[in-house]
Amino acid sequence: MRIENKNIIEVENLTKKFGDFTAVNAISFTVKKGEIFGFLGANGAGKTTAMRMLIGLSIPTSGTGKVANFDIYKEAEKIKKNIGYMSQKFSLYNDLTIRENIRFYGGIYGLSKSEIKQKTEKILVDLDLKSVANKLVDSLPLGWKQRLSFAVSMIHDPEIVFLDEPTGGVDPYVRRQFWETIYDAANQGRTIFVTTHYMDEVEYCDRVSIMVDGKIEALDTPKNLKKQFQATNMNDVFLKLAR
Amino acid sequence: MEAIIVENISKNYKDIQALKEVSFQVKEGEIFGLIGPDGAGKSTLFRILTTLLLPDSGKGFVAGHPIVEEFKSIRKKVGYMPGKFSLYQDLSVEENLSFFATIFGTTIEENYDLIKDIYEQIEPFKKRLAGKLSGGMKQKLALCCALIHKPEVLFLDEPTTGVDVVSRQEFWEMLAVLKQKGISILVSTPYMEEAILCDRIALILNGEILNIDTPNQMIQNFDKTIYAIKCNRLYDLIHYLRTQDYTESCLPFGENLHLVTKEKVEIEKLKKEIITQGFEQVEIEKITPTIEDVFLHLGQEKKEDAN
Amino acid sequence: MKWKVFWAFVKKEFYHITRDKRTLLILFGMPIAQVLIFGFVISTDFKNASIDFLNHANDETSFELIEQIQSSENFKIGRILYADHELEKGFKDGTSKLVMVIPEDFSKDFYNRNPIEIQILTDGSDPNNAVTLTQYITSIVGSFQQQKLKIPENPQQINIETKLLYNPKSISAYNFIPGTIALILMIISAMLTSLTIAREKETGTIEILLVSPLSPLLIILGKVAPYALLSFIDAILILVLGFFVFEVPVRGSLILLLFCCLIYVITSLTIGTLISAVSKTQQDAMMRSLMGLMMPSMILSGFIFPLTSMPFILQVLGHIIPTTYFIEILKGIMLRGVGLEIVWFPLFVLFLMILFFLFFTWKNFKTRLQ
Numbered sequence: 001m002r003i004e005n006k007n008i009i010e011v012e013n014l015t016k017k018f019g020d021f022t023a024v025n026a027i028s029f030t031v032k033k034g035e036i037f038g039f040l041g042a043n044g045a046g047k048t049t050a051m052r053m054l055i056g057l058s059i060p061t062s063g064t065g066k067v068a069n070f071d072i073y074k075e076a077e078k079i080k081k082n083i084g085y086m087s088q089k090f091s092l093y094n095d096l097t098i099r100e101n102i103r104f105y106g107g108i109y110g111l112s113k114s115e116i117k118q119k120t121e122k123i124l125v126d127l128d129l130k131s132v133a134n135k136l137v138d139s140l141p142l143g144w145k146q147r148l149s150f151a152v153s154m155i156h157d158p159e160i161v162f163l164d165e166p167t168g169g170v171d172p173y174v175r176r177q178f179w180e181t182i183y184d185a186a187n188q189g190r191t192i193f194v195t196t197h198y199m200d201e202v203e204y205c206d207r208v209s210i211m212v213d214g215k216i217e218a219l220d221t222p223k224n225l226k227k228q229f230q231a232t233n234m235n236d237v238f239l240k241l242a243r
Numbered sequence: 244m245e246a247i248i249v250e251n252i253s254k255n256y257k258d259i260q261a262l263k264e265v266s267f268q269v270k271e272g273e274i275f276g277l278i279g280p281d282g283a284g285k286s287t288l289f290r291i292l293t294t295l296l297l298p299d300s301g302k303g304f305v306a307g308h309p310i311v312e313e314f315k316s317i318r319k320k321v322g323y324m325p326g327k328f329s330l331y332q333d334l335s336v337e338e339n340l341s342f343f344a345t346i347f348g349t350t351i352e353e354n355y356d357l358i359k360d361i362y363e364q365i366e367p368f369k370k371r372l373a374g375k376l377s378g379g380m381k382q383k384l385a386l387c388c389a390l391i392h393k394p395e396v397l398f399l400d401e402p403t404t405g406v407d408v409v410s411r412q413e414f415w416e417m418l419a420v421l422k423q424k425g426i427s428i429l430v431s432t433p434y435m436e437e438a439i440l441c442d443r444i445a446l447i448l449n450g451e452i453l454n455i456d457t458p459n460q461m462i463q464n465f466d467k468t469i470y471a472i473k474c475n476r477l478y479d480l481i482h483y484l485r486t487q488d489y490t491e492s493c494l495p496f497g498e499n500l501h502l503v504t505k506e507k508v509e510i511e512k513l514k515k516e517i518i519t520q521g522f523e524q525v526e527i528e529k530i531t532p533t534i535e536d537v538f539l540h541l542g543q544e545k546k547e548d549a550n
Numbered sequence: 551m552k553w554k555v556f557w558a559f560v561k562k563e564f565y566h567i568t569r570d571k572r573t574l575l576i577l578f579g580m581p582i583a584q585v586l587i588f589g590f591v592i593s594t595d596f597k598n599a600s601i602d603f604l605n606h607a608n609d610e611t612s613f614e615l616i617e618q619i620q621s622s623e624n625f626k627i628g629r630i631l632y633a634d635h636e637l638e639k640g641f642k643d644g645t646s647k648l649v650m651v652i653p654e655d656f657s658k659d660f661y662n663r664n665p666i667e668i669q670i671l672t673d674g675s676d677p678n679n680a681v682t683l684t685q686y687i688t689s690i691v692g693s694f695q696q697q698k699l700k701i702p703e704n705p706q707q708i709n710i711e712t713k714l715l716y717n718p719k720s721i722s723a724y725n726f727i728p729g730t731i732a733l734i735l736m737i738i739s740a741m742l743t744s745l746t747i748a749r750e751k752e753t754g755t756i757e758i759l760l761v762s763p764l765s766p767l768l769i770i771l772g773k774v775a776p777y778a779l780l781s782f783i784d785a786i787l788i789l790v791l792g793f794f795v796f797e798v799p800v801r802g803s804l805i806l807l808l809f810c811c812l813i814y815v816i817t818s819l820t821i822g823t824l825i826s827a828v829s830k831t832q833q834d835a836m837m838r839s840l841m842g843l844m845m846p847s848m849i850l851s852g853f854i855f856p857l858t859s860m861p862f863i864l865q866v867l868g869h870i871i872p873t874t875y876f877i878e879i880l881k882g883i884m885l886r887g888v889g890l891e892i893v894w895f896p897l898f899v900l901f902l903m904i905l906f907f908l909f910f911t912w913k914n915f916k917t918r919l920q
């Protein structure tokens with residue numbers, strides 16, 4: 001099995017308040033190494049806030065948390081070095097070529113020249129982009145951009161990759177291709193932490209948590225959740241919980 | 244009379260063909276869904292039909308008026324919710340609504356009965372700035388604004404994109420109510436599972452219509468057999484099945500994979516084969532296809548035709 | 551119906567303006583700040599400015615004149631110089647602001663009513679002070695003649711020749727005030743208007759407005775009217791500040807001046823709408839108004855550099871900029887006190903520009919996208 005019995009994210013009673021408003025209310029969970037973990041919630045349920053705390057962009061009000069064995073209060077900088085992040089508005093520069101984008105992100109993460117060269121080759125070969133390596137990213141179809149963006153987010157071999165709605169608006173075929181790349185990454189021992197609005201995609205995850213009003217109201221495998229809520233699909237589970 | 248008639252409409256942006264000879268008709272009082280991913284040409288089509296863009300060729304009629312010649316008459320009769328959230332973020336809920344009422348020459352009171360059910364849900368926040376609303380509430384406000392002048396035809400461009408499942412469900416319930424009131428609705432969505440909530444749908448990909456029908460009929464007309472397969476190592480199984488001769492396509496579908504075969508296969512035989520390959524907890528079931536299966540299949544056929 | 555829509559627009563636009571701190575700051579903070587910055591740059595405290603004398607005459611009347619100058623509160627005597635090479639001494643160590651050179655035989659020529667040349671040297675690196683101080687001296691010398699010769703009017707017998715050391719081109723405070731008014735009105739009317747329409751394009755609300763049965767003219771007018779009003783208020787604000795802070799007078803008709811401001815504001819607004827009609831984003835609109843409007847208005851309008859000393863081609867460019875004409879009008883009315891008989895021409899040019907830009911905006915404002 002690709003999932004190892006070792007926690008790579010540990011969160012306990014993590015809370016974030018903005019004034020009187022509690023955006024994230026004492027959530028606790030663990031993610032195991034190699035797991036594909038789905039992080040769901042309605043708009044405004046606190047998903048984004050929780051994720052920002054995990055990737056070291058926001059300091060929690062209270063509670064404890066460790067990501068890749070680093071403390072989210074004290075070692076935010078180390079966390080940033082050991083995670084990859086890709087959002088729906090993928091972070092590539094449209095006016096740079098594919099090669100230049102890869103080189104740029106390699107540089108950001110402090111890779112050496114030879115490492116960057118080697119990584120660039122690998123990404124270009126893996127994604128079959130060699131023939132267009134010197135074309136502007138702008139000219140790529142959306143699906144390719146997303147896969148490239150995903151590959152670039154892992155250029156520094158992070159242990160965990162955070163994906164924030166990575167497949168928004170993409171056609172169903174390309175979405176499947178994308179999920180296969182996610183599986184590939186997971187098979188290489190990487191942990192995937194992903195949010196999505198597509199309920200069918202939730203079933204690709206090993207385990208899923210659902211946030212409602214700042215709290216985690218459910219956390220289990222998709223199969224068990226469907227059983228627990230007597231639902232035929234994840235859509236129904238979500239509706240029963242969030243309504 | 245048809246609410247919308249689209250005849251062979253094409254549109255190019257420089258060297259990109261956004262729409263290729265698109266044709267369909269929307270009947271009066273119908274919810275017609277335009278189903279397809281980003282970049283399929285949905286927004287371009289919406290802008291042409293709402294008279295914001297001119298088509299390069301082809302004809303279109305909305306509420307009986309030709310879209311080029313009588314664009315002014317159309318503008319009085321349609322409600323339009325553009326793709327992005329297009330309200331004034333720095334105006335309150337109430338200010339937005341009353342502004343749009345005024346520019347369409349009406350008042351909130353005059354057509355209140357039409358928006359009542361929707362507006363009541365956001366009324367407690369009517370003093371709040373639109374930019375501070377949650378996604379679901381913004382969407383409701385935008386719908387109210389599009390409805391305030393009692394349009395005959397409603398154009399909703401991806402109203403549920405980026406909105407959570409609960410709000411999406413509520414939104415479709417609101418559309419059903421509007422349909423009851425006789426409003427014709429053209430709605431686009433990238434979510435395949437929403438197709439089933441429309442009276443009729445058109446699947447669109449790369450500017451081309453793949454198929455038009457009622458969702459049920461479209462599923463019935465799909466002539467391939469689909470097997471849903473579960474096992475302990477789904478990802479590896481997909482790779483294995485793709486190498487087999489009998490496989491036409493094999494794609495992940497949540498906890499299952501969907502296998503389309505070239506000819507009929509026996510379930511028991513297939514199961515044995517998979518188990519001998521070392522997979523465990525294998526379950527195989529013949530299933531009715533979903534709209535997504537249809538879309539994937541038609542999309543692949545198109546791609547193969549193109550190659 | 552039309553009026554109701556128009557008011558709905560105006561109301562909405564005022565909400566936008568009052569809720570956006572940046573817009574408010576540009577609208578009211580910028581003019582006040584600019585004018586006040588000038589207030590610091592150009593000190594208005596002219597008490598006891600030090601003046602040096604090189605007195606070639608050394609006779610009774612020349613000392614009487616010096617005494618008269620000293621007795622005014624504005625000046626104090628610095629040093630008495632004896633040779634030409636000492637002239638710049640006071641400027642260089644920063645102790646004096648002016649040097650007055652009195653010619654030989656001052657007494658004799660004065661009472662014989664012969665023409666006299668008095669030379670005033672000023673520190674041109676501080677041009678605004680220099681100009682003001684020279685004016686004080688001129689008026690003191692004028693009243694000195696009236697008193698001594700017992701005549702009612704300034705006999706214009708003494709010619710004061712002013713030499714501006716270090717800055718022969720003379721940029722004066724009086725130049726800056728009309729220039730500032732012109733520039734600020736241009737920024738507010740043109741830039742803010744272009745930004746507000748571009749913003750609706752960015753947020754997509756323009757799509758809803760276009761799909762509504764409104765005529766494009768109504769959309770433009772509804773968006774532009776609030777800015778016209780606010781710009782006009784700004785014009786008055788600057789005039790008032792200018793008057794009280796710098797004592798920049800309005801010698802001509804105030805009504806005519808305000809009317810001209812209004813015409814100029816309208817010119818700027820039409821340019822603003824033209825810019826927004828061709829810009830897709832706020833950033834785009836900002837770049838166009840900065841490069842296409844602000845820069846030329848500042849450099850080529852005679853605001854900073856006098857047009858007459860520019861190469862021919864730049865002079866031609868300068869004359870297609872509305873700001874050039876408006877500065878001309880402002881200087882005429884405010885400083886020289888002239889009336890319509892003089893400013894009719896630049897005013898007429900502004901009218902023509904309005905028609906020209908309106909026509910192009912009309913052509914470019916689409917009832918459709920793209």
